[in-house]
Amino acid sequence: MTDNQSFQTKSPTLYIVPTPIGNLDDITQRAIQVLAGVDLIAAEDTRHTGKLLSHFQIQTKTFALHDHNEQDKASFLVEKLLSGLSVALVSDAGTPLISDPGYHLVHQCRQAGVKVVPLPGACAVTTALCASGLPSDRFSFEGFLPAKTKARKDKLSDIATDERTCIFYESPHRILDTLDDMLVVLGPDRQVVLARELTKTFETIQSLPLGELVAWVKDDENQRKGEIVLLIHGFRRPKEADFPDDAKRMLTILVSELPLKRAAGVVAEMYALKKNALYKWGLEHLKSADH
Known part of the structure; x- marks a missing residue:
């Protein structure tokens, strides 16, 4: 690790550390070094993380930070960081904050001027x-x-x-x-x-x-x-040629009496077309439609 990447920093630092989503061999060497070198690990489930740490013979103390306590406990961790401690944030698996806790902690660290260092890894x-x-x-x-x-x-x-x-x-x-x-x-x-x-x-x-x-x-x-x-798979935008002229004319007539979404449903059923695609076409071509 280079000097600017090392966890051995004089300034308070929060490290965002991804952990394996399954295969333990997917953890990075840098993640192991950071987890072993920080003062405290904030973990979604300390028991789950404890098994990972034990596997890699890491003895760093853990602290529970999960969905139910994050807003309350984030300020406590920021205080620890400002006092000079280094903290690693992990979730049960993968990259923290991706459908996992961590947003409130990172946000408060940013507001307090605490350095935040993200590590790449499993997701x-x-x-x-x-x-x-x-x-x-x-x-x-x-x-x-x-x-x-x-x-x-x-x-x-x-x-x-x-x-x-x-x-x-x-x-x-x-x-x-x-x-x-x-x-x-x-x-x-x-x-x-x-x-x-x-x-x-x-x-x-x-x-x-x-x-x-x-x-x-x-x-x-x-x-x-x-x-x-x-x-x-993303929506494949249909070409205008995919819609029969009669269907387009019918939709144009119906939107003067019905909401576009309902009119598209009626025409789609009549001509065996995709309702969502026809609705999309109507949005783009029938500017005066009430939708």
């Missing part, structure tokens, strides 16, 4: 994306979908016409409900990748049209276990 989002075969030049990470069906469908409707690859985390006990809701909102032809147990023994990365993926997961109980990442 399920990028690990899944680079092996998915989906476009990776533009993507959106959305964390976990809502637990309730209506809210989940609303969120999926929001991203239905997003042209970026959309990435979600999902829990095993909700995966079937989520895939069923995706099928309703996005249709059976949307390409979706299920990445499960990344870097672990039973790692699975399956890419299928949504209709086939739902059936595959329902038929194999093993695919409903472990840590899951879902990646949705």
Whole structure:
């Protein structure tokens, strides 16, 4: 490690330290050095992190910092940092703050003038994306979908016409409900990748049209276990030629009497078209429509 990267710094420093998402060999040498050299490790689950530290024979003291206490405990850690101690922030797996605690601590450190040093390392989002075969030049990470069906469908409707690859985390006990809701909102032809147990023994990365993926997961109980990442192919913008002229004319007529979304649904059903695509076309071409 160079001098400007070393944890042995005279100024108070918070280190953001990624940990393995499965395979322990994925931890970096720099992460091991930092975890062994700081004064305190702020961990999402001290028992879980304790196993990792024990594996690498690291004896640094840990401090619990999780979703339920972070706002209260962040100021305590900032005080420790300002007194001259160095602190490493870790989550249970992967890069802290990515759907994990840490935002409030980092924010308060920034406000207090405490140096924040991020280490690169494991992250399920990028690990899944680079092996998915989906476009990776533009993507959106959305964390976990809502637990309730209506809210989940609303969120999926929001991203239905997003042209970026959309990435979600999902829990095993909700995966079937989520895939069923995706099928309703996005249709059976949307390409979706299920990445499960990344870097672990039973790692699975399956890419299928949504209709086939739902059936595959329902038929194999093993695919409903472990840590899951879902990646949705971005919306493919249809060409105007894809819509019959009669459908365009009908939509133009109906929007004078109906909201655009409802009119698009009626025309889509009449002409066997994608409702969301037709709605998108209406937004762009029927400027005077009441939507």
